[in-house]
């Protein structure tokens with residue numbers, strides 16, 4: 001298995017001389033590519049989210065916060081950036097995207113997927129399948145374009161049954177935490193036009209050849225992760241069951257967006273154990289620098305060892 005990293009620059013401004021190049025219009029993507037057997041896996045950026053430290057690190061007890069952030073080299077002030085790494089899997093005739101990013105309506109720093117795909121020479125029309133980890137805005141809202149049309153008209157859409165049922169239940173907007181009501185309304189708006197064509201699956205199902213769904217509930221009720229290939233020749237698409245390096249060091253500490261913090265903590269600890277034991281290469285949606293790496297045991301806890 002080979003992991004490589006390259007930096008792609010795009011835009012007609014590249015045709016200009018370096019001296020005339022307006023830096024603000026020049027965009028670059030660090031693309032991490034992993035080759036395993038007949039599979040090519042790219043970590044594709046949808047941009048990033050921005051949070052205040054209080055939101056990002058709200059689950060850390062106050063008396064532990066400074067020590068933990070310093071130990072993990074995380075900022076305690078200013079803006080906390082959370083990367084958005086989509087998994088693109090190319091195998092044979094299939095081009096499979098795991099999640100679709102934020103689209104135009106969530107945060108100005110996100111929703112950059114189309115430009116990132118363009119840098120790889122791919123258009124949304126080329127995508128044959130979309131497999132969702134869960135229904136949060138930064139994973140689902142990119143389903144519709146600027147004109148509310150489906151962005152991936154040729155793709156078969158796959159979502160875990162429980163997750164699909166949760167976000168398409170009209171009661172969810174009433175039962176979800178108040179600060180997430182917009183998540184529920186936004187998911188309903190995006191899923192309703194495609195509801196009839198969504199293919200649902202259960203944990204343990206082989207969603208597509210070589211891609212097995214693993215139920216990882218807690219972050220959302222029906223959150224799913226995916227084992228692609230084998231630990232030696234493949235990748236584990238983790239979604240959001242762990243979203244920061246804090247979750248590796250302290251699996252008991254979740255994030256502000258966990259639906260059921262207790263269940264999320266149990267899932268996180270169990271999965272980190274499993275991934276470390278089995279030696280998977282993982283791709284983490286919100287993990288740093290493209291999100292590809294391994295889970296290493298570190299005493300009672302874990303650490304993220306970046307690759308690529």
Ligand SMILES: [Zn+2]
Pocket residue numbers: 134136219240257
């Ligand atoms: Zn999420």
